[in-house]
Amino acid sequence: MLRAPLLMCLSVAMVPLGAQAERLRVATYDAGLSRKGPGLALQALLRGEAQVEAAIAVIAQVNPDVLLLTGMDYDAGEALLGAVQERLAQSGAPYPYRFAAPPNSGVPTGFDVDGNGRTYDARDAQGFGYFTGDDGMAVLSRRPIEAARDFSEGLWADLPETLIGGAGLSPELMAVQRLSTTAHWDLTLGGAGRPLHLFAYSATPPVFDGPEDRNGRRNHDETAFWRAYLDGRLPQKPEDGPFVILGKVNLDPVDGEGRAGALHALLADPRIQDPAPQSAGGLAAEGPSAHRGDPRLDTAEFGGDAGNLRVDYVLPSADLTVIGSGVFWPGAGDPMAASVALASTHRLVYVDLDLP
Numbered sequence: 001m002l003r004a005p006l007l008m009c010l011s012v013a014m015v016p017l018g019a020q021a022e023r024l025r026v027a028t029y030d031a032g033l034s035r036k037g038p039g040l041a042l043q044a045l046l047r048g049e050a051q052v053e054a055a056i057a058v059i060a061q062v063n064p065d066v067l068l069l070t071g072m073d074y075d076a077g078e079a080l081l082g083a084v085q086e087r088l089a090q091s092g093a094p095y096p097y098r099f100a101a102p103p104n105s106g107v108p109t110g111f112d113v114d115g116n117g118r119t120y121d122a123r124d125a126q127g128f129g130y131f132t133g134d135d136g137m138a139v140l141s142r143r144p145i146e147a148a149r150d151f152s153e154g155l156w157a158d159l160p161e162t163l164i165g166g167a168g169l170s171p172e173l174m175a176v177q178r179l180s181t182t183a184h185w186d187l188t189l190g191g192a193g194r195p196l197h198l199f200a201y202s203a204t205p206p207v208f209d210g211p212e213d214r215n216g217r218r219n220h221d222e223t224a225f226w227r228a229y230l231d232g233r234l235p236q237k238p239e240d241g242p243f244v245i246l247g248k249v250n251l252d253p254v255d256g257e258g259r260a261g262a263l264h265a266l267l268a269d270p271r272i273q274d275p276a277p278q279s280a281g282g283l284a285a286e287g288p289s290a291h292r293g294d295p296r297l298d299t300a301e302f303g304g305d306a307g308n309l310r311v312d313y314v315l316p317s318a319d320l321t322v323i324g325s326g327v328f329w330p331g332a333g334d335p336m337a338a339s340v341a342l343a344s345t346h347r348l349v350y351v352d353l354d355l356p
Contacts, residue, residue, distance in 0.1 A: 281329030
């Protein structure tokens, strides 16, 4: 079993909310707010780089009430997140509450994981990263974030029914290797009505490894974590109430590489519903390929052999009422199409909920 994870409880007292509307738009988005050195993403934002401005425009256009940002660098003072928060407010999309925590990406393991004779390369970290805080994640919200559980320090080997055994790790590395490439969080959103839990994560791509399929195995287990949590098979037990699982799963259910068993099990779990968000842009962007999946469901445009894939998800619990969903991928004639393409290879995915 996973060792007792770090439990963080917090109160956020910033700008008070008024009466909470019944409708809540929950979204996930890799906005491309990461660079290959500490502080470089913040500099890009402050300079008004076109890619960052495009990402801000996308978020402001969709205007979700709760947003998980993946692919975003973390700094201890949350200067980048604060700057993004301020820039969005200037664009008409204010978020009075935010949450971030140090990711595993870039944290050294102290081992030569990739076998190249060095121990502090990006591939030797707990999660691939050029520096500590590289490629993390954060949440912006219009509902108060009342508490947080951070499971990111849990060891991969401690997950029930883990696939780590065939990943080619030494016993010494297995003793320190964490499951989360980036992070696994359970955030409690307060406000009017019942609390809503956000189960947020960003998994490793199931590629860029060898025949041992280390990344494919880990990607599988990062998704398998949530069913183990819901089943009560981890030291921390989930609280009762509605939830949303969301994030960059980095896996398509039918196309591309990877071990899809855990994702299939999650999508078929009766406690969870898949609204299957769609876009017209994904359909129009479909190129000649052997893909079997519905291109309207795709959330990323990778090009090359990978093509377009569904890798970003917002999955509400079955007791929530879904009143709408979508992948923000406008067609070529839409004035936002250029911003969407410039901002990121990923597309913003959202689900509209009618909360109890």
